[in-house]
Amino acid sequence: xxxxxxxxxxxxxxxxxxxxxxxxxxxxxxxxxxxxxxxxxxxxxxxxxxxxxxxxxxxxxxxxxxxxxxxxxxxxxxxxxxxxxxxxxxxxxxxxxxxxxxxxxxxxxxxxxxxxxxxxxxxxxxxxxxxxxxxxxxxxxxxxxxxxxxxxxxxxxxxxxxxxxxxxxxxxxxxxxxxxxxxxxxxxxxxxxxxxxxxxxxxxxxxxxxxxxxxxxxxxxxxxxxxxxxxxxxxxxxxxxxxxxxxxxxxxxxxxxxxxxxxxxxxxxxxxxxxxxxxxxxxxxxxxxxx
Ligand SMILES: [Zn+2]
Numbered sequence: 222x223x224x225x226x227x228x229x230x231x232x233x234x235x236x237x238x239x240x241x242x243x244x245x246x247x248x249x250x251x252x253x254x255x256x257x258x259x260x261x262x263x264x265x266x267x268x269x270x271x272x273x274x275x276x277x278x279x280x281x282x283x284x285x286x287x288x289x290x291x292x293x294x295x296x297x298x299x300x301x302x303x304x305x306x307x308x309x310x311x312x313x314x315x316x317x318x319x320x321x322x323x324x325x326x327x328x329x330x331x332x333x334x335x336x337x338x339x340x341x342x343x344x345x346x347x348x349x350x351x352x353x354x355x356x357x358x359x360x361x362x363x364x365x366x367x368x369x370x371x372x373x374x375x376x377x378x379x380x381x382x383x384x385x386x387x388x389x390x391x392x393x394x395x396x397x398x399x400x401x402x403x404x405x406x407x408x409x410x411x412x413x414x415x416x417x418x419x420x421x422x423x424x425x426x427x428x429x430x431x432x433x434x435x436x437x438x439x440x441x442x443x444x445x446x447x448x449x450x451x452x453x454x455x456x457x458x459x460x461x462x463x464x465x466x467x468x469x470x471x472x473x474x475x476x477x478x479x480x481x482x483x484x485x486x487x488x489x490x491x492x493x494x495x496x497x498x499x500x501x502x503x504x505x506x507x508x509x510x511x512x
Pocket of ligand 1: 444
């Protein structure tokens with residue numbers, strides 16, 4: 222499985238934590254019909270769909286972008302010892318997958334300079350923190366963590382601010398309390414190489430991350446899309462999109478922008494190899510994977 226890509230003066234590493242069946246495809250994408258799913262199984266099923274269970278197959282991963290100046294972690298995946306009462310394969314797990322993948326990329330936790338969370342769902346913030354003597358502490362001792370201010374305020378303030386959701390309590394608030402967070406706008410530019418672009422819909426202030434000097438050589442989607450079938454049909458919503466119509470607009474605009482360009486599109490949840498170039502397919506799009 223290829224996990225390293227060189228673009229311009231940067232190296233991109235995939236840091237894979239899990240890749241497996243998740244939940245029933247037709248529940249995950251509630252506006253997908255059984256008929257349309259069946260029409261697409263010949264190309265979708267290898268990698269992206271489990272015929273025996275009817276489950277969508279997703280990869281759960283982070284990316285590290287090595288620029289000439291910094292090592293940037295894009296999304297912090299699931300993490301260990303975290304509370305996910307409804308996800309048995311994530312709940313309180315203790316495996317070494319993610320750390321082994323980081324090591325295989327030639328990196329240790331002290332090498333990460335910036336962590337960027339495209340949004341604050343549990344499978345994108347997990348490794349922000351680790352459990353040490355019963356306390357959540359930043360996993361990456363030298364890193365600044367970039368969160369969208371608007372996204373942070375949305376999750377930190379509701380539905381009951383006195384009882385923050387598990388992912389916020391375990392993986393976000395300890396970063397704020399350790400003064401390691403920088404709350405930014407979703408169009409923030411870190412430097413010449415790294416920029417954010419607003420891609421709202423899945424969550425209120427979701428952003429994508431663009432890498433490349435003077436030009437988007439690579440872009441990291443976060444969860445503006447989950448399954449390749451949503452590229453072919455950008456109107457397919459994911460069940461927990463906070464604004465479904467906005468999510469559809471964002472998805473279509475994003476794929477239109479990068480279609481037939483030399484920008485490497487690095488998805489979070491597409492099956493391995495997850496990375497490729499955006500091409501047109503009928504009224505929608507597909508990813509030509511780099512294998
Ligand atoms: Zn996700």
